Amino acid sequence: MTGVPVPYEVVRTVRETADTVTLTLAPAGQEVLPPFAPGRFAMVYAPGVGEIPVSVSRVDRRTIVHTIRSVGAVSAALCRLGPGVQVGLRGPFGTGWELERAAGGDVVVIAGGIGLAPLRPLLLEALAAPGTYGRLHLLVGARTPEDLLYAGQLRAWAAAHEPLRCAVTVDRPSPGWSGHVGVVTTLLNDAAFDPPNTTAYVCGPEVMIRATARDLVHRGLPADRIRVSLERNMRCATATCGHCQLGGVLVCRDGPVIGWDRAESLLLVREL
Structure with a gap:
């Protein structure tokens, strides 16, 4: 877990519903966050807007997947992102489903x-x-x-x-x-x-x-x-x-x- 956001890049976006998007994120550099267990969450930073907590919606070895609903300024900014754009991630945080x-x-x-x-x-x-x-x-x-x-x-x-x-x-x-x-x-x-x-x-x-x-x-x-x-x-x-x-x-x-x-x-x- 780190207190400084680690740069990740959007590699895929999927429009789930009118107000909900799934982002697949991959490391933009050499630094990679530790593995996430189901139920745990990351702080996702939209550059220039702010950050919000979002639970992982899929657990993979290298990519991190978040499904985000647009309900505020930060989530709306994240839902507008396309492939190639970078975000910042901190985590993993919290307890899991066990x-x-x-x-x-x-x-x-x-x-x-x-x-x-x-x-x-x-x-x-x-x-x-x-x-x-x-x-x-x-x-x-x-x-x-x-x-x-x-x-x-x-x-x-x-x-x-x-x-x-x-x-x-x-x-x-x-x-x-x-x-x-x-x-x-x-x-x-x-x-x-x-x-x-x-x-x-x-x-x-x-x-x-x-x-x-x-x-x-x-x-x-x-x-x-x-x-x-x-x-x-x-x-x-x-x-x-x-x-x-x-x-x-x-x-x-x-x-x-x-x-x-x-x-x-x-x-x-x-x-x-």
Whole structure:
């Protein structure tokens, strides 16, 4: 981990949705950041604009992949970049999903909106280790069909069936949509897993995280086997600005991934 941004170059851009872009970044020089584990994040610097924390959306040996939604000045600047442009990266920071916790049991991955991006490396890691886990479910929710991330990959995963069971729902269907309509928790009704021996990984808007985690607990999952990401609270990555403080937790230092047994009380304060 370094405090000085390391120059990386955009080598590929993919427009995922109207406001979301995936950037593949490669070292622009000899210096390379240490490997990123799924769930961890980098501080991504847009020259002349500023930097923001972004979780990795794919883990490779040399390149770093980020899927970024345009929601502010820095993210908008990053989404406009094309191949050949340099950015600065610092990291890796934070805690990871810790998929090893799930070995031998069922795995349920639940994503809302842009939350699928930090969950994708976890899913790919699980798919790369057949036989390590039991049943594997991916449940994805989005506002509309046009807001679905990685649409091509989702179609491929849904068609493959084994070892992954993939289900998708939207809040507001567009003309021609024949899939499921409703909040993402409704997909749990058709997902077969053994609650006491299941580990769930959840990322999305806070209201979705709360509803999903509570539903999983109601179905019998232990709270400490529900891993959630609170990355939307982060700003500086160094636990100095206090922006990400929730109770006694500084998300950029103690998270962003923590167990629901800790996260529930932290988010309850915000909910009230």
